[in-house]
Amino acid sequence: MEKITTGQTYEQAFQFSQEQVNAFALLSGDHNPIHLDAEYAAKTAFRRPIIHGFLAGSVFSKILGMDFPGEGSIYLNQTLSFLRPMYVDTAYIARLTVLEADATKRRARIKTEILEQESGRIMTEGEAEVLNKQRI
Numbered sequence: 767m768e769k770i771t772t773g774q775t776y777e778q779a780f781q782f783s784q785e786q787v788n789a790f791a792l793l794s795g796d797h798n799p800i801h802l803d804a805e806y807a808a809k810t811a812f813r814r815p816i817i818h819g820f821l822a823g824s825v826f827s828k829i830l831g832m833d834f835p836g837e838g839s840i841y842l843n844q845t846l847s848f849l850r851p852m853y854v855d856t857a858y859i860a861r862l863t864v865l866e867a868d869a870t871k872r873r874a875r876i877k878t879e880i881l882e883q884e885s886g887r888i889m890t891e892g893e894a895e896v897l898n899k900q901r902i
Contacts (some may be wrong), residue, residue, distance in 0.1 A: 767843045768899065769835075769867075769901050770874060776834040780825055782817055786855045790821040816851040822890055825860045826878045830894060834862055835874065835901035841843035844878070846892040865893070872902045 791797050820853055823846050830839050846847035852858065863877040873895060880890040896900040896902075 768823060768844050769869070770864050770898075772864050772867045774864045774867075776829065778829055778833065778860045779857060780823070780860060781857050782821060782852075782854055784815070787815070787817055787821065787854055790824075792819055794818065794820070812851050814853060816853060819846065819852075819890070821847040822848075822852050822858075823878075824860070824893060826890075826892075828860055829862060830863045830876070830896050831859055835896065838898050838900050840897040841894065842897055843872070844892060844896040845894075846878075846890060848890055850887060850889045851880075852880070852882075852889050858874070858889065859883050860893075871897075872899045874895050874902050 787801055791802055794819055800810060800812065801818055804815055804870060807813065810876055826844065830841060832842060857879045861879045861881060863878050865875040867874045876894045876896065878892045878894050879888055
């Protein structure tokens, strides 16, 4: 069981399908047609349906709870800025960078970013705080 340290980074590739966006709409109750209706979205500045921002951000919950730092993590805080629209069936990379790991308090501040894999452009950014008694 490796402990995370200040400056350490973690990356994970991902993408979402329209079916996953539809399932998120059912779970969240957010049925905004910008996410679900291609004809509606075609008439907007986005030109096609966009992924819910919190669906995209949910990748951080998965990573922090399962992979980095992983099991035993308690999510304490998360900020998110949605900088660019994200689309289905597009390859993205979630990048996490440990800004501060406090072994005494067993807490870490972690920069969270989503980048479009092809262009490297930052789509979403923020900061998370987690508690993990075994891995920090």
